[in-house]
Amino acid sequence: MPAIATAPAERDSAPSSVRELAGGFGQGPMVLAGVGWETYEKLDELLEGTGARLRFLENTLEIKVPHSIRHEFYKGVLGRLVETFCRVQGIRYFTHGNATLKASAKDAGGEPDECYCFHENKETPDLVIEVALTSGGIDKLAFYAKFAVPEV
Secondary structure (H helix, E strand, O other), X not given: OOEEEEOOOOOOOOOOOHHHHHOOOOOOOEEEEOOOHHHHHHXXXXXXXXXXXXXXXXXXXXXEOOOOHHHHHHHHHHHHXXXXXXXXXXXXXXXXXXXXXXXXXXXXXXXXXXXXXEOOOOOOOOEEEOOOOOOOOOOHHXXXXXXXXXXX
């Protein structure tokens, strides 16, 4: 079960590490309710380069610590399966990796583990891969529905 907390009004400086930020919240994601878009964008900027994974949906912010080697292994295997299938079937594909999907008008922002477009390169992916080794956090299907991603 993820930890749920109310976001503080302001924070003057970034935490010294992602582990410090998520400390005391166990293995799952830290979830903050009542977070505004501006706070999400500021944290996204402050935590850039730390490996933290942020996901925002309708005033709820999820913060995850950097992915494990196990997570990256499964992500890589699933991605290679998709790419091999496309090659064998002659389907043109475009990989977008973990490109950020973000729109204040949709009140949502975050990064998939891996995503693909088929037949043509476009803004919204046709397929998103999410490796779930922990439970809790923001509903990923509701998040991707905001961007009209057809397959998760």
